[in-house]
Amino acid sequence: MRHFTAGLQSVDPEIFAALEAETSRQRDGIELIASENLVSRATLEAIGSPMVNKTVEGYPGGRYYGGAEHADRIESLAIERAMQLFGARYANVQPHSGSQANLAVFLAFLTPGDSVLSMDLSAGGHLSHGAGPNISGRWFDVVSYGVDGDGFLDYDAMAATARATSPKLIIAGGSAYPRAIDFERFRSVADAVGATLLVDMAHWAGLVAVGLHPDPVPVADVVTATTYKNLRGVRGGFILSHRDDLARKLNSAVFPGVQGSVILNSVAAKAVAFKEAMSPEFEHYANGVLDNARALAATLVERGTTVLTGGTDTPLLVIDLRPLALTGAAASDALESAGLTANKNGVPDDPQPPKITSGLRLGSSAGTARGLGVAEFTQIGHWIADVVESMKSGSIESVAARVRGEVDGLVSRFPIYSV
């Protein structure tokens, strides 16, 4: 039957062409967006398998549909691997995304109107931690903490705000904060005010997995994360805890609380990501991610660029463009024309609106996945500085063209997804 044999190219040439073009884009440029990575061939096979057809609800051993034997095997393996990888006593691998994982935690511990303390979006917090337009900001009474003048998390102010507001939930972690967080300090503040502590490790889960980053799992009540950023796996979220007494509460918050059926092909691919993350190869990868992020930050600092906090303990760093009187939007456009993809990002007290911003966020996870090392990331730092400087001197077109040519030379030495 044609339904089972005809390929995408003949069935839907428009989508086929766009997908091919995207693969080329990923192959031909250097990906510096901190929330992106490059998954393995094995991951692509798992996510593209006929498991996409299977519908199950509930958890392994307690499904609401028949024929769930293989689904159970896959989800059980994913859960066991997640627990083993992170030394947790509970794991839920069903959240469709990181935001869904956080939403389930809110449902488990909060009712509308409760107070939540989280990092301010402008200081590097995440939308799902209480931003105004997000359900978390609409339904909860959100108070925030930020960073000091050098960009470091202001623990004293955080503690004072917690004492003054007695939040029910405190969230540590963000999407543009480059430094290791003192989880113990958060723990003592949470204990002092009787709050539940959630750590969202979306951006550095891979570093935590190999012990290159402080481990939030033994300290926080609940940890949420994504598999697709630093963990180098498929798009999706998961939840961990060292407390098995929370298992029922968290499981029922995910299903039937905020989700219905399981995206099983995605769960299969998450299981692959957890397995890959247990390998010596991944340990080597994660070390490379950190070395490369630090080399990139050091090069930019050496070139006179303002890097928030002066460096990084994570796969990401943020450039403050205010001293150069440039915007994040203009800088990311200029870099893209040179073959370097990054995203504009707000900086603390940013005078620009969110669609413009005064910052640029850079990450090393994807570049490291294609094999780039410290030498290449040092070169990338010089290219970024060259492009940013050329925006000031009016030589942007020639500089971007020169860098684009050099990027072509570099990426051709580090191929991905060979056809």
Ligand SMILES: *Cc1c(COP(=O)(O)O)cnc(C)c1O
């Ligand atoms: C990326 C991210 C998430 C998850 O976002 P989704 O797009 O919903 O997967 C959650 N928390 C933080 C801190 C993040 O950086």
